[in-house]
Each structure stands twice: as structure tokens, then as C-alpha cells.
Amino acid sequence: MKIRKIDNLRFGLAVLVLIVVFAFVLPVFYRVSPYEQDLSNPLSAPSIDHPMGTDMYGRDLMARIMKGTANTLMVSFLASLVSLIIGIIAGVISGFSRGIISELVMRLADVLLGFPKLVMILLISGILSRDIFVSFFLLACLSWMETARIIRGEIKVIKESLLYKSLVAAGLSFPKVLLGYIFPLLRGKFLVSFTLSFASFILIEISLSFLGLGYASPEPSLGTLLRQARYDPAGSYWIVIFTGLIIIILVSAVNFIADGIKDSLEENVSR
Amino acid sequence: MSRDNIILEVKHLTVGYSQKKPVVKDVSFLLKKGECLAIFGKLGSGKTTIAMAILGFIAPIYGMVLLNSINILKIRGRKRREVRRRIQPIFQDPFLSLHPMKRIKTVLEDSIGRESGKSVKRYLNMVGLDASYMDRLPSQLSGGELQRVCIAKALCTNPEVLILDEPFTAQDHVTKVKLAVLLRDLKNKYNLSYLLITHDIFTVSFLSDRVLLLDQGKITETMTAGEFREKYIAEL
Numbered sequence: 001m002k003i004r005k006i007d008n009l010r011f012g013l014a015v016l017v018l019i020v021v022f023a024f025v026l027p028v029f030y031r032v033s034p035y036e037q038d039l040s041n042p043l044s045a046p047s048i049d050h051p052m053g054t055d056m057y058g059r060d061l062m063a064r065i066m067k068g069t070a071n072t073l074m075v076s077f078l079a080s081l082v083s084l085i086i087g088i089i090a091g092v093i094s095g096f097s098r099g100i101i102s103e104l105v106m107r108l109a110d111v112l113l114g115f116p117k118l119v120m121i122l123l124i125s126g127i128l129s130r131d132i133f134v135s136f137f138l139l140a141c142l143s144w145m146e147t148a149r150i151i152r153g154e155i156k157v158i159k160e161s162l163l164y165k166s167l168v169a170a171g172l173s174f175p176k177v178l179l180g181y182i183f184p185l186l187r188g189k190f191l192v193s194f195t196l197s198f199a200s201f202i203l204i205e206i207s208l209s210f211l212g213l214g215y216a217s218p219e220p221s222l223g224t225l226l227r228q229a230r231y232d233p234a235g236s237y238w239i240v241i242f243t244g245l246i247i248i249i250l251v252s253a254v255n256f257i258a259d260g261i262k263d264s265l266e267e268n269v270s271r
Numbered sequence: 272m273s274r275d276n277i278i279l280e281v282k283h284l285t286v287g288y289s290q291k292k293p294v295v296k297d298v299s300f301l302l303k304k305g306e307c308l309a310i311f312g313k314l315g316s317g318k319t320t321i322a323m324a325i326l327g328f329i330a331p332i333y334g335m336v337l338l339n340s341i342n343i344l345k346i347r348g349r350k351r352r353e354v355r356r357r358i359q360p361i362f363q364d365p366f367l368s369l370h371p372m373k374r375i376k377t378v379l380e381d382s383i384g385r386e387s388g389k390s391v392k393r394y395l396n397m398v399g400l401d402a403s404y405m406d407r408l409p410s411q412l413s414g415g416e417l418q419r420v421c422i423a424k425a426l427c428t429n430p431e432v433l434i435l436d437e438p439f440t441a442q443d444h445v446t447k448v449k450l451a452v453l454l455r456d457l458k459n460k461y462n463l464s465y466l467l468i469t470h471d472i473f474t475v476s477f478l479s480d481r482v483l484l485l486d487q488g489k490i491t492e493t494m495t496a497g498e499f500r501e502k503y504i505a506e507l
Contacts, residue, residue: 162367166421169326170382170428171356180381184372 009260015253019246023069034063035218043236053238055228061239068220069246072209075136075221076201082140083147083201084194090144091151092178095159106152109145121204125213132205132215139204147193154186188265192258199254206247222247276303278464279325279358279432284334286317286324293332294320296488302432307458307465309475311499312485318468321485322434325466326360327351338432359425363437365417369409375420376405382427394423398453415446422453426461435478436468451477476500 038058046053052062094105120142125135158164167177183190202222208214209223217224222243229239279302287293295317302308310318323329325336327344335342343354362368369378379391392402398419409417418438425433435454439447455478458465467479475482475496482499484492494502 162362162364163370165326165328166360166362166368166424168328169355169358169360170424171352171384172381173352176381181370181373184370 007260008256008263012253012256012258012260015249016257019069019250019253020073023066023073027063027066027070030063030066032060032063034059034067034220036060043232045236046238052242053236055239056232056236061225061242064220064225065222065242065246068222068225068243069250071215071219071221072202072205072223072250075132076198076205078133079136079140079143079201080194080198082137083143083197084190086141087144087147087193088151088190090148092155094148095152095155102152105148109148112142113145115142121208122213125208130213130216132208135208135213136201136205139201143197143200147190147197150189150193151186154189155182158182158185188261192261192265195254195258195261199251199258202247202251202254222250277301278304278339279466280335280337280340281321281325282335282337284321284324284331284336286320286329286331286334290332294488295324295331298334298485298488298490300483300490300493302464302466304431304464305458305462306481307467307479309467309469309479309482309496309499310485311469311475311482314470316485317488318470318485319436320488322360322436322466322468325434326358327355356428357430358432358434359428359430360434360436361418361421361425361438363440365414365421365441366409368421369417369424371409374406374408375412378420379405379424379427382424384428390427394427395420397426397457398423413446414442415450418442418446418450419453422450422457426457430463432464432466434466434468437470438467439471439474440469447473454478472503476504 036059038054041050041054041058042056044050044054044058050060050062052060052065055061055064090105090109094102097105121139124138124142128135128138163181164177167181172181205214205221206223206226209221210227211223212227214223215221225239225243226247229236229243232239280300282299284295284298285293286295298317298321300308310321312318320329324331324334331344336344338354338357341354343351343358346354373381375395376391379394383390383394391405395402395404400416400419400423404412404416404420409420412420418441433454438454439450442450451474454465457463458478465478467474469475476499479496479499482494482496483490484494
């Protein structure tokens with residue numbers, strides 16, 4: 001049982017590392033521009049020159065998928081990081097404060113959770129900002145609530161523990177207690193929150209770009225590549241297959257990692 | 272009684288979650304330098320609530336806690352942190368009082384307030400542990416060893432008062448006796464004052480000089496350790 005659970009994490013991590021290598025390291029050796037058009041060679045099937053074929057402008061699909069994966073990973077990673085940081089700050093403030101401040105943070109979280117996420121995403125991306133990084137930053141600012149709730153709950157429990165009382169009694173400063181003693185206990189929660197929101201932001205980026213609200217052309221992302229595949233004439237199967245495959249593998253890997261971390265944390269608690 | 276000799280004074284302490292039904296009702300007592308004062312009572316009589324109020328973890332409805340004649344409940348900010356270091360708790364479950372991922376050396380250094388392997392060794396030696404324990408994690412120690420580490424951790428702040436809240440309840444009989452002897456020796460050697468919170472007759476009769484009997488949040492009787500032994504051990 002234990003081996004199976006750890007395998008989830010290892011398998012997910014191994015696949016993610018391979019995707020990261022594919023997106024960020026392989027382009028160093030595969031020196032083909034993802035933007036360079038070759039109109040004499042549109043929609044050519046996979047070959048030795050173009051291992052994943054070309055798109056309707058004759059651009060190398062493998063180079064575009066590499067760049068697209070890197071773009072998707074980067075924006076999703078940054079958004080998850082911002083969302084995690086805001087969630088931790090809100091959770092810590094709400095967990096340690098009493099009365100009105102604690103209530104205010106949690107009620108704000110309730111209000112934001114009450115908003116339909118899809119409407120917010122479309123509103124931000126479609127109307128407020130067409131810059132993908134700004135859009136995702138705003139989305140991250142509105143996606144911290146689950147993390148904040150988890151952290152708040154954990155801190156409320158820790159505050160009642162003998163460990164916390166003995167640290168406070170020893171006169172340790174608040175930053176020392178928080179960063180040195182409480183955060184190490186919560187790092188598993190941070191990781192789970194981060195990986196779950198990372199998977200969710202990857203899907204959001206793909207969906208938005210697919211709808212034309214994400215990366216602007218000619219910048220590729222997994223969503224824009226998938227969108228482009230829709231307009232390509234029937235028969236150019238390779239665009240959909242290779243892009244779809246990367247999306248499935250990437251999201252599955254991140255979910256495997258989140259499951260693995262969650263399982264290993266439960267294992268630790270039961271031990 | 273000379274007031275110079277008094278280290279901790281609790282005056283009319285009333286603690287609870289509602290004013291109508293306080294858990295601790297108008298409790299007052301004095302703790303002298305080098306004395307072990309036991310608060311003895313049944314489970315749920317309010318012993319730990321008194322300890323938590325003295326340590327500043329529960330705000331009392333009414334009353335004062337004077338350490339060297341200064342009301343420590345009124346102090347705020349950095350000064351409060353400094354004052355807190357002079358009253359140290361030893362809790363029932365040592366494993367829950369220590370961070371599972373921190374090595375003993377780090378725990379003690381953080382309590383001392385600076386990095387010093389030499390001091391850590393000294394404090395470990397004071398509780399009968401050698402330097403080999405410095406790099407261990409709490410999970411690698413027995414219950415008795417963990418409680419010794421908790422005592423060393425408390426001593427790191429050079430406290431004047433130790434609040435011993437059921438310090439041996441999680442220990443077996445042999446360990447209990449060894450720890451009781453250690454605490455008695457430390458008290459005598461360093462002139463420490465103990466506020467012992469317990470429902471265990473052995474602990475009271477072995478360690479304490481005076482005993483307060485607590486029932487339903489009120490002090491019902493005050494006696495010397497000799498009187499306590501006569502009353503309770505004779506009954507057994």
C-alpha cells in the first residue's frame with residue numbers, strides 16, 4: 001500500500017521533470033524557431049526534418065509545442081505561486097488574529113468563493129486585461145481562498161497545541177515561531193495547495209487560449225495550439241494528437257503529484 | 272512572611288469563558304523563592320486553567336499575577352516576551368511539546384536565544400543527558416528522555432518559576448521517580464520555585480513543600496506537605 005502511494009508521487013514527479021526538460025532544456029539542442037514560417041511546407045506530416053510535422057504556416061510543430069508548453073508552465077507556475085503566497089498571508093492573518101480581522105478575511109473569502117469562477121475568468125481575461133500575465137495575476141489574486149481556509153484551520157489547531165505554548169513561553173519572536181516552527185509543519189499543505197492550483201491554472205490557461213483570450217498570436221501555448229488545430233483542414237491529425245497528448249500527460253502528472261503528497265501526508269498522520 | 276521572599280503572587284484570580292460561570296473562582300496564593308507549591312485537585316477542578324492564566328494563555332476575567340511584585344498580565348510587547356521567559360511550563364506530554372522535525376540542539380539553542388553548542392551541552396548535562404543527544408530528533412528519544420529535554424529547554428531561559436503541569440502523568444513508575452528526583456535536585460541546587468499542578472498523590476508528597484486543595488475552581492484547604500501526607504497517604 002505504502003509503495004503504491006509513494007509511486008504516485010514519484011511517477012508524477014518523473015513525468016513532470018521530463019516535460020520540464022522537454023519544454024526548457026530540449027530547445028537548447030533543437031535549434032528550430034517556433035515562429036519561423038515556411039509557406040512552401042505547410043501542414044506536412046511528421047518526418048525526420050519535422051518530427052511532429054508542421055502547422056498551416058509551415059512552422060515546426062515540435063518547436064511550437066516546446067515553446068507552448070514552456071509558456072503554459074511558466075504562467076501557471078507564477079499564478080499558483082502568487083495564489084499560494086496570498087493564501088498563506090490571508091490564512092496566517094486570519095489564524096492568528098481574533099475577532100473582526102479574522103472574520104473579515106474569512107467573509108471576504110466566502111464572498112469570493114460565491115462568485116462563479118468561469119464568469120470571473122472570462123471577465124478578467126476578456127474585458128479587464130488582454131495581457132496574459134496581468135490576467136493570471138488577477139486570477140491568482142482571486143484564487144487564494146481554499147489555501148487560506150486550510151492554513152487558517154491548521155494555525156487555529158497549532159495555536160492550541162503544547163508545542164506552540166512552550167515556544168511562546170520560551171519568548172521566541174513571532175517570525176521565529178512562524179517561519180521556524182509552524183511553516184515546516186505546514187509545508188505538506190503548501191505543496192498540496194500549490195500543486196492542485198498549478199493543475200487548475202494549467203487547465204485555465206489552456207481553456208482561455210483555446211477561446212482566444214490567452215496568449216496572443218504568434219506566441220504559442222498549449223491552448224492556442226489546440227485552437228489552431230480546429231481551423232486546420234481535416235487530415236492534419238498530428239497537431240491535435242501531439243498537443244492533446246502533452247496536455248493529458250502534463251495535467252495527469254501534476255494531479256499524480258498532488259495525490260502522492262496527500263497520500264504520504266495521511267500516511268505520516270496515521271503513523 | 273517576609274515579602275522579599277515572595278516570587279509569585281496570584282491575587283483573586285477568576286478565569287472562565289463566561290463571567291456567570293467561571294472555571295476558577297477568586298483564587299489567591301503566594302509562591303516563595305525555592306518553594307514547591309502544589310495545586311492538588313480532581314480532573315476538571317481548574318488546575319490547568321490557573322496555570323494557563325499565569326502563563327498568559329488565557330485572559331482572566333479578574334485578578335492579578337505578580338512576578339516579583341510586577342503584574343505580568345498588564346505587560347505588553349517585547350517586555351512581555353522577556354517576562355514570559357522567567358516563568359516556564361513543563362507539560363504533561365513531552366512529545367507534543369517538542370517540534371518533531373527539530374533536533375534537540377536547535378530546540379535548546381532557540382530557547383537560549385543564541386547558537387552555542389557549549390551551553391546546550393551544559394543544559395543537557397544539568398538534566399542528566401550527554402552531548403550525544405544534541406543531534407537527535409524527538410522521535411529517537413524515550414518518554415523520560417523527552418521530558419528531561421523539556422526540563423532542559425525550560426532551564427535554558429534561566430527561569431525563576433517552573434510550572435509543572437502533570438509532569439509525570441505520561442511516564443512509567445521508574446521514570447516518574449527518576450524525574451521527580453531530578454526536579455527536586457534542580458530545585459535545591461538552583462533555588463528554583465515550582466508551581467506543581469497535579470492530581471497524583473505521590474508527586475505531591477515527594478516534591479511539594481505546601482499544598483493547595485482545589486475543588487470546582489476554589490481553594491478549599493491549604494496545608495503543609497507533612498499534613499498532606501498524613502491526611503492522604505495514611506488514608507491509602
